[in-house]
Amino acid sequence: MPELKLFVAPNTCARVATIVLEEIGVPFETELIRVAAGQQNSPEFLEINPKGKVPALLIDGVPLTENVAILSWMAAEFPDAKIMPEAANSFDALKQTADLAFFSATVHPTTTRISMPVKFIEDKAASFQLVRPVGIQEMKKIMNMIEARLEDGPWWYGSEWSAVDAYLYWVWGRIAESGFPTDDYPNLRRHHDLSNERPAVRRAMEREAKNVEILKAEGLYVPPK
Ligand SMILES: N[C@@H](CCC(=O)N[C@@H](CS)C(=O)NCC(=O)O)C(=O)O
Structure with a gap:
């Protein structure tokens, strides 16, 4: 069994890898990166991920970055956990990679425009006025597509939960x-409610809540708005 350490920060996309590790049920440690203090750009962390981002996964001390790669590694390393559906051939496997890449390369950047518009315009008021509405418009197109896909769900691939979820x-x-x-997305709301009922999701969120408490105690917690 490889020794696993996941570098995380609350509310970030490190939640995805945390949930998937909890679903697999493999032992792993998390290390909190204090984003508000700029720890992601410290020399120590840049040694692990020169891009200065979480998540990063240390596998027996060797770092792997990017959610797409991390989740794909997990699927290959722990096939019995079935965190992705079994692919019938290499083309099917690539279609699954395309699904993960869609979330990483299209949905995530659109999410950032909504959740952290100040990343794009420093003036907070201007960013909320100019960036967030554009993000919401773009996200509606994405979520309309996903809402239709989840009609026969409840999950992305139908009846089986996967890392895409x-x-x-x-x-x-x-x-x-x-x-x-x-309001217009009942299938997505159902998806979220069902996800919240999953023990692995609960455990991942409990891990995150502990890190939130640490950051609050240190005056470094930035709540989502
Ligand atoms: N493409 C990367 C994105 C990673 C990423 O953007 N992480 C954000 C949190 S969601 C981060 O670490 N931000 C810190 C910063 O930009 O300073 C992945 O999927 O792993």
Whole structure:
């Protein structure tokens, strides 16, 4: 069994990898990165991920970065956990990679425009006025597509939960708490409610809550808005 350490920060996309590790049920340690203190850009962390981002996964001391790669590694390393559906051939496997890449490369950046518009315009008021509405418009197109896909769900691949659902869970949670209008998306709300009932999701969120408490005690917690 490889020794696993996941570098995380609350509310970030590190939640996705945390949930998936909990679903697999493998022992792992998390290490909190204090983003508000700039720890992601410290020389020590840049040694692990030169891009200065979480998540990063140390596998027997060797770092792997990028959710797509981390989740794909987990699926290959722990096939019995079935965190992705069994692919019939290499083309099917690539279609699954495309699903993960869609979340990483399209849905995540759109999420950031809604949840952290100040990343794009420093003036907070201007960022909320100019960036967030554009993000919401773009996200509506994405969520309309996903809402239709989940009609026969409840999960992305139908009746079986997968790592893609962990990604969707994180995205939906972030945009819902940042003002994205959720009323028109009953299938997505069902997806989120069912995800919340999963023991692995609960355990991942408990891990995150402990880190929130640490950051609050240190005056470093930035709540989502
Ligand atoms: N493409 C990367 C994105 C990672 C990423 O953007 N992480 C954010 C949190 S969601 C981060 O670490 N931000 C810290 C910063 O930009 O300073 C992945 O999927 O792993």
